[in-house]
Amino acid sequence: MKPLVSLAPMSGDDVHASGMMMAQPMSWPVEHFALIFSMWWVMMAAMMLPSAAPMILLYARAAMNAQNMVQPASGSFLAGYLLSWGAFSLAATILQLLLEQVGLLMPMFMASQSRWLSAAILISAGIYQLSPLKNVCLRHCRNPAQFLSSHFRPGPNGALRMGLLHGIYCVGCCWLLMVLLFVGGVMNLAWIALLTLMVAAEKLLPFGRYVSIAAGVACISWGMVMLFG
Template structure:
């Protein structure tokens, strides 16, 4: 019976890994193709740079209900693409820990992931609201989707850098870097326990990275290079042996970048 359960768990883990990989691939494909926003807007910028007749129309779209829904979708898919890869080890560890505690060869892993993504959905809604407000006040380019204000860029960079050096960053990063201790502390059985654990884990990851995501306002919210760079950086912080040192070094670098933005 034990071998049968272990085989079922191994199958469940394989399916989970495949599902996570597929979800991440789809999200990255969506970003790369610029579905709905990126490609058309950047194409318009290339074809009609500084066209005074098109900029107001595109800018006003961001504040509309369809425009907000599109911006929210962009952010949420982007967060899935960026954050799910570094969460995968915790997801797989949860499946094994749940099996060991309950004997269930098919633990509610999908519900755990759902809780995690709900947190990033909430963040995406706030980010979309922020982007709409910034565009409405001409602080962010409607077509370039990046900061149009030196002061805004500097404030974001300085805030992100300071946060990288803060005790809150330390606490959240420590939890993300030690999934075994996190699961041991917060685990509850069943579907309700799974979504609760996903929400808590998402909260820690959000606490660890939310100001880093603000850098996208500086580099461009649909800039593929910036998205990829931040994805790798978040994974390095969480998974490499000296993640805390990486965070400290990046904090110093971001503060320097923010100061340079004001002075240059």
């Protein structure tokens, strides 16, 4: 038996309250925001550190050979690198919150439920892969010896500064690839593994720039098919 529906007119206060409830977007509690931010930061560290390992190891060797350093401040260098990705993780967390609030992201899978959003991310990532800025950042990531020769600073503060700067180049190289997580799903392990391998191939393989170009063409093609296919 269906429940009876009240036909009594709503008062002005009731209408106002109802409108406020419908218009006001849901917000995350602070604890949930912190949890999502931590998830992003840990995930970025896990995805980026394998390709950054040669840079960190080369820094440790160079610091050991420096006359005014007894022990390399590898921890400070790593901290600077992680701070750069921490800033990106904060931006990604805020973006995820906004996308959920406007209904473009599935909260359960943390994946786009709009083909327009997915296509826009794919095409933007593809164009960026082919851009001069991407190439500049990738070149710094692919040449750790050149980076150290240009930016080496002694001591823990110098190591922190170098790690932060190298992390900024790394973020500049990969940030839109990481935004692709919203297309495949932030918690999709296969998608995470694929992007991790792509980043490593770009930075470590001799033909890494061609990997970057091929990925850019693939993203643009996929986005166009999603829009017009």
